[in-house]
Amino acid sequence: MSALRLATRSVLRSRQLAAPWRGSFRGYAEVPSDRIRLNLTLPHQTIYQDADVVQVNLPATTGDLGVLANHVPTVEQLRPGVIDVVEESGATKQFFVSGGFAVVQPGSLLSINAIEAYPVEDFSAEAVRAQLAEAQKNATSGSEVDQVEAKIELEVLEALAAVAK
């Protein structure tokens, strides 16, 4: 079943690239042909606003995804993981996100709405371990709502533990 879905997706993808792009551009400056324009926004902070970057790697629920210029328009849900942003200067910034949505728009524009995202360096491994132990305890006791919440917390923390130094 998933193989069929993959096959149709790859067919769709090739179809998109072959079809000529006829869109109505608004009065923005055109995105350079080898860059992707990134909007990485959080509810209380805007990390990237109309920034032209080289590549963005996203942890999607369907698997890890690398987005370059002229990527086919896609909608992906993000799972807890690390977003890599390769900037024009060549530097790579890494942000850990708890979840959200990433949409590649037509015209090399990547819109990411994440709920929480922080640079990977800002996390402390001991704090993650302590919270992991706490969440594991809650996942097996307490009301059903508490257990489900603890399981979600565990998912985020386990992904974080793999990355935090």
Next chain:
Amino acid sequence: MSSLRTCVRPVVQAAKAWSYRSRAPANTYATLREIESRLKSIKNIEKITNTMKIVASTKLSRVQRAMFDSRAYGETSDEIFKKAETVPATEGNKLIIVSSSDKGLCGGIHSQISKAVRAKLALEPDADLVILGDKAKTQLARTYASNIVLSFNQIGKEIPTFAEAQSIADQIFKLGKKYDSIEIFYNRFKSGISFEPTSVPAFTEESLKTSPNFTAYDIEEDLAQDLTEFALANAIFWALAEGHACEQSARRSAMDNASKNAGDMIGRYSILYNRTRQAVITNELVDIITGASSLQ
């Protein structure tokens, strides 16, 4: 007969003069005390409104920053609907979400948004209402109480968090009713002194799937519903943050005007008080002097 009249008249006149004289000082003393108490209360009011104005203006810079961040976030969330050229459905169940708050003393914020919602409800009287904030609820419950399905309070105390917006969206979905179009009414922040009641649509799964440009996107089947639910929470968050910013700036200017008016009144009443005080003293002096001169 005439002698009776002549001896009655002086008595009546004397009585009149006596009663007038004894009443006049009592009148001005009472008036003086009234003016004094009035002056004191206006001074207190001026202190309070001045403090509220200062509090609102110190909060303003932080609240404005939060609003700009929320605007960037909300506009990013809206981008897919813009590019897909989604249009809201015109038929079916309609939901109107009203973003207001619990606190008053902020000028025309709550009455203007309620007016806009009432105008919309006049066109679509069957729409369901979800009200965020007690002030709008009291205004809308007067005429459209039967439309209200949910209302939230404890809104507007601090800068809204995404968690609040998410739980509001969650409660809306828990209602179980499938809405074909959702519209969010909020006050849009135009500048530090002006705001405008606006409405934005929050698109549903069907509107997204039937958009003209939707096929341009490569999207998993079940993701459309999750995306629209997420977008609703984002839109609610954006509306709450902008409404909060409008409210703080409106409160600042309302309290500023109130302080100015109170200051004017204090000036007027102070002059009146001094004049009355001097009149009382003059009257007492006249009494003393006439009394003293009549003895000589």
